[in-house]
Amino acid sequence: MNDQLEDNLRRALARVEPPTGLAERILARLPAQPAAAVRPVPVRRNYWLPAAMAASLLASVLIGHGIAEKREERAGLAARQQLLDALRVTSEKLDLAYHAVKDEPENRT
């Protein structure tokens, strides 16, 4: 019984012709340049220009970094000097205060 049903199925499912022009409609939808066949065309490039630009950019960065470092160093030295000056002033004032206290009559023993 299955054999007869299977035979009937094969007959019922025998292929019909696809619509006329189906292949042409498919081909018409293809991109102009086949996607799978696109191969990068080797282009002779001048590498010196971008290399020179990269080198100058690097130099600019390094020089700028150096200048910034120098500026920071000078600022640091200036701050240090200010601190020393402040400490010296404070120290002088302390000396004055000390002597002032020491020379007070009631502090003489």
Next chain:
Amino acid sequence: MTEDARRLLDEALAGARAGQREAFGALVREHQRAIYNLALRMLNRADLAEDLTQDVFLQLHCKLDSIESTQHLDFWLRRVATNMAIDRLRRAPLLATQPLSEAIEPAVETPPGDHDPLLSRQLHRLLGELPPDPRAVMLLRYQDDRDVSEIAAILQMPVNTVKSHLKRSLTTLRTKLIDGRMSPSEAMP
């Protein structure tokens, strides 16, 4: 397939991969009938079947580099076509149960020279009532003449699942055909 035919297809595939439009056209013309008919019996509509067939070949055009051989191409086309059809059926459940006779003109519906067009229409309708996966299995078996292991490879399904789908679908079809032939009084126990 003869050796000459296989060699021509190999050349067409190589040409298509190299970007030759005519070679790709040869592949389309070689396979369009099989893919269109698979889509037709899966979706039950000629317009949707053509849309799907076009989409399958457009996808092939993008994936040519991944096609290793004409046999691989054979499997690839059927896998993509059935997966697309199953996906569309799942997204449009009403489509899955639309009777074929209402969707396709009689001249297209049954093959020319069919000695029992009424039975063929019945079988088309009953196949259209099967869920997508068993329907795909039945079509690959009885329309595409694939064996169980090929169907399993195409659908990426275990062999036992393929066998189960075939067995259950044949039982369902046979039962419904018998029920359809019996009058209501004969059907009563």
